[in-house]
Amino acid sequence: MSEAKLAFLREQYGFDQPMWKQYLTWVAGMLQGDFGYSFEYSLPVSDVVGDRMWLTFIVSFATIIFTWVVSFPIGIYSATHQYSWGDYSLTFLGFLGLATPNFLLALVLLYVANTYFGTSFGGLMDPEYIGAAWSWGKALSVLEHLWVPVVVIGTSGTAGMIRRLRANLLDELQKQYVVTGRAKGLPPGRLLRKYPLRMALNPFVADIGNLLPQVISGAAIVSVVLSLPTTGPMLLEALRSQDMYLAGSFLMFLAALTVVGVFLSDLALAWLDPRIRLSGGPRR
Numbered sequence: 001m002s003e004a005k006l007a008f009l010r011e012q013y014g015f016d017q018p019m020w021k022q023y024l025t026w027v028a029g030m031l032q033g034d035f036g037y038s039f040e041y042s043l044p045v046s047d048v049v050g051d052r053m054w055l056t057f058i059v060s061f062a063t064i065i066f067t068w069v070v071s072f073p074i075g076i077y078s079a080t081h082q083y084s085w086g087d088y089s090l091t092f093l094g095f096l097g098l099a100t101p102n103f104l105l106a107l108v109l110l111y112v113a114n115t116y117f118g119t120s121f122g123g124l125m126d127p128e129y130i131g132a133a134w135s136w137g138k139a140l141s142v143l144e145h146l147w148v149p150v151v152v153i154g155t156s157g158t159a160g161m162i163r164r165l166r167a168n169l170l171d172e173l174q175k176q177y178v179v180t181g182r183a184k185g186l187p188p189g190r191l192l193r194k195y196p197l198r199m200a201l202n203p204f205v206a207d208i209g210n211l212l213p214q215v216i217s218g219a220a221i222v223s224v225v226l227s228l229p230t231t232g233p234m235l236l237e238a239l240r241s242q243d244m245y246l247a248g249s250f251l252m253f254l255a256a257l258t259v260v261g262v263f264l265s266d267l268a269l270a271w272l273d274p275r276i277r278l279s280g281g282p283r284r
Contacts, residue, residue, distance in 0.1 A: 013037075026245075030252065036245025040238070045249050049231065055124055056230040058142065059149055064211055066154040067161060068204075075165030076197065082170065090162070097159030106152045106225045113148055123229050124149075130229075149226055153219045164203055172196035198272065205268045212261035213254045 010016045014025055026036060035045035074094075078087045113119040123130065125141040132138060172178065173196050181191045220232035231250065238247035270276050 026248070030249070035249040038238075038243055038246045040241050040243045040246070045246050048234075048246060049249075052229055052231050052234060055142070055228070056232070059124070059146065059153070059228070059230060060211075062146055062150045063154045063157070066150050067157045070154070071158045071161035071165060075162045076169065076192075078162065078166040079169035079173065080192070094159040094162045097155045098163075100155065102152055102156060102219065102222050103225045105155060106148070106222050109148045109152060110226070119144060119148075123227055149219075149222060149228055152222050152226070161204065165200060168200035168203060169196055172199045202269060202273055205272055206265050208265035208268065209258060209262035212257040212264075 014022050017025070029036065033046065037043070038045050038048045041048045074090050078090050081087050124145045125138060129135075129138040129141050175196075178191065178196055181195065182188075186194075220236050222228070223230045223232045224236075235247065235250045237243075238250065
């Protein structure tokens with residue numbers, strides 16, 4: 001490459017400017033929807049991300065729903081039936097979920113899906129829908145391929161959430177206000193929903209700050225194994241190839257979603273738990 005072209009590229013991308021000015025220019029462009037230009041793909045960052053952001057959001061949201069739907073009933077049952085055969089069996093399954101590597105489970109489910117269901121995984125949809133506009137056929141194809149990554153990514157999170165919910169709920173069930181409620185004749189179901197379960201949900205609400213960044217980062221290793229067109233592998237490759245605008249945009253999204261997630265979790269905790277107050281002064 002000639003020196004004249006190098007000088008032109010430096011001027012075009014602002015590399016001849018001070019670092020602080022480059023950063024302010026980049027941030028000001030992001031506020032206007034301009035996230036820079038990807039060197040590797042030779043396209044604007046907004047065009048490169050494209051459907052990947054939506055597909056990552058679909059996978060992450062479905063995984064969160066799967067994790068909560070599965071872990072809540074199991075965690076509540078294990079806490080209310082402590083040391084029963086059901087508690088021991090579910091605890092054993094939870095330990096298996098924590099111990100099994102996600103990429104190994106992904107390989108096993110790839111074989112099961114291809115052998116018994118005839119679903120070939122090379123992404124999140126059939127090849128004819130790649131790059132096509134969204135339609136009912138494309139949406140159904142995504143749903144057909146969605147269950148494997150959701151189960152793989154959600155397994156470890158589900159196992160961990162079951163253990164935490166069980167421990168938190170057992171701690172609440174042994175407190176004095178629960179004993180008082182039983183002595184007053186409150187039905188067990190109502191007593192459980194009214195106080196102990198509500199207090200045991202605090203750690204899950206606090207996890208909102210960690211859940212939102214997963215919309216961008218995703219499960220990179222599982223996405224590579226399953227060849228998922230999500231943002232996780234793209235972020236990893238952008239960091240490896242030093243595609244600064246693409247990687248910087250992803251990292252800025254992660255930072256912004258972390259701040260928003262922590263803020264929302266703080267508001268939800270203050271609403272959920274009456275013991276938490278927004279101000280620290282004494283109340284009359």
